[in-house]
Amino acid sequence: MILALLNELGLAPLTILILSLTILWYSNISQNEKSRLLPGPRGLPIVGFLPFLRSNFHNQLTELSQQYGPIYKFWLGSRLCIVLNSASLAKEVVCDQDSIFANRDSPIAGLAATYGGLDIVFSPYGSYWRDIRKLFVREMLSNRNLEACYSHRKHEIRKAIRSVHTKIGNPVDIGKLAFVTEINVVISMVFGSNFVEEMEKHGTVGAEFRELVTKIPQLIGEPNISDFFPMLARFDLQGIKKQMEALLKSVESILEPVINERIKMLSDKRKGEIQGNEKKDFIQILLELMEQKDTGTPVDLLKIKAILVDIVIGGTDTTITMVEWVMSELLNNPEIMAKVQQELKHVIGMNNIVEESHLPKLHYLDAVLKETLRLHPALPLLLPKRPSQSATVGGYTIPEGTKVFLNVYAIHRDPQVWENPTKFQPERFLSQSTNLNYTGNNFKYLPFGSGRRICAGLPLAEKMLMFVLASLLHSFDWKLQEGEKLDLSEGHGIVIKKNKRLFAIPTPRLPNLELYQ
Numbered sequence: 092m093i094l095a096l097l098n099e100l101g102l103a104p105l106t107i108l109i110l111s112l113t114i115l116w117y118s119n120i121s122q123n124e125k126s127r128l129l130p131g132p133r134g135l136p137i138v139g140f141l142p143f144l145r146s147n148f149h150n151q152l153t154e155l156s157q158q159y160g161p162i163y164k165f166w167l168g169s170r171l172c173i174v175l176n177s178a179s180l181a182k183e184v185v186c187d188q189d190s191i192f193a194n195r196d197s198p199i200a201g202l203a204a205t206y207g208g209l210d211i212v213f214s215p216y217g218s219y220w221r222d223i224r225k226l227f228v229r230e231m232l233s234n235r236n237l238e239a240c241y242s243h244r245k246h247e248i249r250k251a252i253r254s255v256h257t258k259i260g261n262p263v264d265i266g267k268l269a270f271v272t273e274i275n276v277v278i279s280m281v282f283g284s285n286f287v288e289e290m291e292k293h294g295t296v297g298a299e300f301r302e303l304v305t306k307i308p309q310l311i312g313e314p315n316i317s318d319f320f321p322m323l324a325r326f327d328l329q330g331i332k333k334q335m336e337a338l339l340k341s342v343e344s345i346l347e348p349v350i351n352e353r354i355k356m357l358s359d360k361r362k363g364e365i366q367g368n369e370k371k372d373f374i375q376i377l378l379e380l381m382e383q384k385d386t387g388t389p390v391d392l393l394k395i396k397a398i399l400v401d402i403v404i405g406g407t408d409t410t411i412t413m414v415e416w417v418m419s420e421l422l423n424n425p426e427i428m429a430k431v432q433q434e435l436k437h438v439i440g441m442n443n444i445v446e447e448s449h450l451p452k453l454h455y456l457d458a459v460l461k462e463t464l465r466l467h468p469a470l471p472l473l474l475p476k477r478p479s480q481s482a483t484v485g486g487y488t489i490p491e492g493t494k495v496f497l498n499v500y501a502i503h504r505d506p507q508v509w510e511n512p513t514k515f516q517p518e519r520f521l522s523q524s525t526n527l528n529y530t531g532n533n534f535k536y537l538p539f540g541s542g543r544r545i546c547a548g549l550p551l552a553e554k555m556l557m558f559v560l561a562s563l564l565h566s567f568d569w570k571l572q573e574g575e576k577l578d579l580s581e582g583h584g585i586v587i588k589k590n591k592r593l594f595a596i597p598t599p600r601l602p603n604l605e606l607y608q
């Protein structure tokens with residue numbers, strides 16, 4: 092009767108929706124009661140903590156840890172979220188119970204960007220993920236392949252140095268410079284070196300592509316009602332899925348012609364017989380696997396495109412973000428910049444250019460990079476996890492399907508494990524006894540994550556960052572524009588960039604003009 096009346100008023104669908112949400116909320120509450128009660132901020136009925144979310148989410152979660160302790164919970168819509176803020180809790184999750192927590196809590200926007208999670212980042216933990224990750228790490232990023240691609244990295248970095256040399260005395264957009272260099276390296280590793288020149292000729296690696304590389308992770312980090320109320324997902328109320336599908340189309344319009352061209356080239360070459368020990372680019376490795384029917388997970392074009400999205404979008408945005416942060420911290424700490432340059436002078440010499448063989452000897456620059464990744468981890472909450480079964484962490488039950496945030500930002504600034512945690516102090520990474528590296532074995536330092544889902548691009552990321560930074564800092568002195576104050580505030584999203592882009596003025600440091608050619 093009441094429903095009929097509401098129906099007449101056109102309100103029945105709304106009423107049914109509110110009723111369902113209320114039932115769901117109560118059933119979730121009772122599920123939570125079954126586990127031991129965790130502390131945490133109280134939200135509102137149905138929507139939970141959603142109305143109180145701030146755009147600088149990682150800062151907010153870190154502030155809440157000061158109030159509620161190393162493990163706390165809140166609700167975002169119908170999803171129970173648990174935040175872990177200490178090194179010892181991190182160990183319980185990424186080491187002791189890694190197989191349960193290796194599952195991802197993939198946002199709808201992330202799935203939309205990767206054809207439903209056909210990539211490495213967003214695919215659920217299981218045999219498909221294992222196969223494609225193995226393929227990526229062992230075949231594409233193998234030591235042999237990385238060594239073979241050294242010429243691409245050197246070529247692009249020299250191009251960057253030449254380009255900066257034409258702007259002596261003028262402000263250089265550091266993020267843009269890092270973007271062009273990184274994307275060109277990635278494209279040449281993926282498609283072969285000729286394609287960078289081809290794409291540059293057609294202007295495809297320009298501003299539009301850069302915008303896509305930034306926008307996709309930004310949209311993935313955007314709070315989405317569909318993720319918090321899965322039953323509403325099909326309405327896509329904020330239009331985030333639709334926006335992502337449009338962005339993916341733009342990426343496809345850039346990548347697809349190159350993939351097709353590459354397929355054609357490979358088949359032409361095959362007709363003329365491939366030479367024995369030729370260096371393989373990523374697309375060649377993937378296309379060859381596509382032809383092999385006996386691999387564990389058959390590779391097809393959609394999977395290839397999904398993996399390329401990880402490499403081209405995921406790998407680029409994180410790396411350029413870190414180049415900007417390191418340069419900002421050095422401009423903010425001129426005495427540390429001077430020490431880096433002193434080391435470069437000593438290891439490389441003023442009549443020489445940086446080669447990758449120098450990098451393992453640059454211990455101080457390495458410490459600067461590590462310290463920057465401590466204070467400004469590109470992904471401060473890593474990527475949320477979703478336990479595949481109920482588990483106990485810190486003495487509390489975490490039900491299956493909870494959204495679990497590992498708050499690396501809070502762990503990296505925890506005064507109980509770091510002395511003067513907010514101070515930029517690279518020396519803390521020079522002591523042999525601390526053994527702080529990127530492998531995620533010391534749970535107080537996890538800029539690339541840890542365990543099974545640790546960053547799959549780590550060897551390339553480390554090489555690229557050290558090579559770019561060493562080259563920029565060896566070839567030039569850098570300063571801010573006259574009267575400008577450095578802004579170190581953070582942006583928001585899944586990858587935390589600087590809020591304001593960094594512009595810095597170069598002057599040549601090396602005596603010989605030929606070293607800039």
Ligand code: HEM
Pocket residue numbers: 211212213224401402405406407409410413468469470473474538539540541543544545546547548549551552556
């Ligand atoms: C400074 C640069 C980078 C940083 C800070 C970084 C950081 C991260 C982090 C924190 C994760 C999530 C780990 C976790 O959930 O525990 C991740 C995952 C991943 N990263 Fe990176 N990354 C960087 C560069 C790259 C590059 C250059 C590539 C590829 C060329 C790459 C490919 C991946 C992939 C494929 C995953 C997913 C791994 C999986 O789910 O199994 N990353 N990265």
